[in-house]
Amino acid sequence: MSRFEGQVAIITGGALGIGGATARKLASEGASVFIADINDEAAAANVERIREAGGTAASSHVDVSVSEDIARMVNEAVDLYGRLDILVQNAFGVIDGVSIIQGTALTVEEDGWDYGIDVLLKALYLGAKHAIPHMRAGGGGNIVNLASVHSFLQEPGMLVYEAGKAGVVGMTRQMATDFGPDGIRVNAIAPGHIVGEGLAKMWEKNPSGHEFFADQYPLRRTGTPDDIANGITFLCSADASFITGHTLAIDGGLTVQLQEMFGARQAEYIRAHPDTIIPGAAADRDSV
Numbered sequence: 453m454s455r456f457e458g459q460v461a462i463i464t465g466g467a468l469g470i471g472g473a474t475a476r477k478l479a480s481e482g483a484s485v486f487i488a489d490i491n492d493e494a495a496a497a498n499v500e501r502i503r504e505a506g507g508t509a510a511s512s513h514v515d516v517s518v519s520e521d522i523a524r525m526v527n528e529a530v531d532l533y534g535r536l537d538i539l540v541q542n543a544f545g546v547i548d549g550v551s552i553i554q555g556t557a558l559t560v561e562e563d564g565w566d567y568g569i570d571v572l573l574k575a576l577y578l579g580a581k582h583a584i585p586h587m588r589a590g591g592g593g594n595i596v597n598l599a600s601v602h603s604f605l606q607e608p609g610m611l612v613y614e615a616g617k618a619g620v621v622g623m624t625r626q627m628a629t630d631f632g633p634d635g636i637r638v639n640a641i642a643p644g645h646i647v648g649e650g651l652a653k654m655w656e657k658n659p660s661g662h663e664f665f666a667d668q669y670p671l672r673r674t675g676t677p678d679d680i681a682n683g684i685t686f687l688c689s690a691d692a693s694f695i696t697g698h699t700l701a702i703d704g705g706l707t708v709q710l711q712e713m714f715g716a717r718q719a720e721y722i723r724a725h726p727d728t729i730i731p732g733a734a735a736d737r738d739s740v
Contacts, residue, residue, distance in 0.1 A: 455689050457482035460533040462525065464516055464579065465543030467494035469648030470598065473677035474540055477685050479507030483538065486529035488514035516543045516575035517567060526582040536586040538688050541576045542598045560611050572616025573623065580627055584636060592635025594688040597624050599640040601703050621699050628697030637696040639687045644703030646675040660728045667721045668714060670705030 461478045465471035466487035472494075475485045479502045487509060489495040495511035502509035510532055514525045530536050555564065576597050587593030599620040606614050620640055627638040645665055647655060655662035666674045683702045686692055701707050722728060 454482035455685075455691075456538070459483045459537035460486065460529060460535050461538035461540065461688075462486045462488060462529050462536065462579075462583070463540045463542060464488045464514065464525075464575075466511070466540075467491045467498050469650065470643065470646060470677045470680045471540070471542040472498050472648075473681035474542065474684050475509065476502055476505070476507075477678070477681040478538065478540075478688070479509055480505065481685065484508040484533045485510075486525075486532065487511040488516075488525045488543070490515050514543075516579075517570050519574075519578055522575060522578045523582050526579075526586065530586050535590050536583055537590060537593045539579055539583045539587075539593070539595045540598075540684055540688075541579050541595065543575065544571065554609055556609055556611055559609075565612055568612035569616055569619075572613070573619045576620065576623060580638075584631060584634070587636050588634050592637075595627065595636065595638045596684050596687055597638070597640045599624070599642040599699055601642050601644050601701065601707050603642055603699065604701075604707055624699060625697045632696055637687075637692070639692075639696060640699040641680060641683050641687070642699050642701040642703065642707070643680050644669065644675050644701075644706045646677060646680055648677050658729050660725065664718075664721055664725070664728050668706070668717055669703070670709060673704060675702065675704060 456478055459482070461475075461483045463471050463475045463478070463485060466475040466485070467489035468491065471487070471489070475487050475498055479485045485502065485508065487495045487498060489511065490513065492511075492513050495513075499509040499511045512525060512528050514521045516522060526536065580595055583593070583595065597620050600613075600617040602610065602614050603617040603621045621642075624638050624640040631638065647662075662674070666672055680702055683700055687695065687700065
């Protein structure tokens with residue numbers, strides 16, 4: 453298939469996980485992909501993997517918490533390939549190796565809030581700001597923002613992440629409204645628990661915990677990066693030409709079940725598997 457022949461796509465966080473799979477999927481269908489990531493080694497490896505499969509790819513060191521990096525990212529991609537058609541805003545952020553997910557309104561420090569919102573929301577606004585003029589010049593385009601099931605379902609002690617991901621949904625709808633007349637569609641994806649390279653290593657040390665996690669989903673499995681990449685590719689394709697402002701949950705059914713049912717499943721599983729190591733402690737979160 454060559455649904456994206458002649459098109460150019462930027463994928464932030466495109467080295468590994470969801471971003472890595474999305475870069476490979478779009479390239480396999482004809483897009484020239486530009487991988488923006490802070491992990492230079494992994495980005496280079498994904499570029500090589502795409503090229504070996506016959507695709508076109510390049511990468512650049514980009515920290516989405518730095519405004520200048522986002523502007524440079526778009527300019528580099530357009531200078532290299534001559535146009536821009538797709539922007540997949542997937543990158544997340546860490547501080548000293550720890551994901552920016554923890555804390556309440558009483559415990560989150562102001563600089564942590566600022567950094568988290570910069571990565572989760574400001575980076576998406578800036579990505580669109582710099583990308584949209586090039587999309588307009590080409591007659592249209594597609595932006596896909598990565599939201600989360602945490603956009604809709606809250607977990608205690610995750611103020612920054614929950615606020616940021618909820619904001620992604622609102623920002624996506626607003627951008628779709630503002631730029632639909634330019635032929636630019638803006639959608640979001642809300643993944644469930646997706647096991648990429650990093651989480652796979654964690655779950656290898658705690659297979660019973662992973663089984664417990666999977667059992668909470670109606671499909672009784674967690675997701676893969678390819679599950680999300682397939683949804684992103686669909687939303688960017690002509691098959692989705694009348695879809696904009698939409699947040700597509702790709703979550704194995706997690707968000708459709710009643711919370712009472714969710715709790716009952718947990719209790720049932722624990723009774724049947726009393727030796728299960730239950731994930732959720734702070735140490736576990738820091739390793740994600």
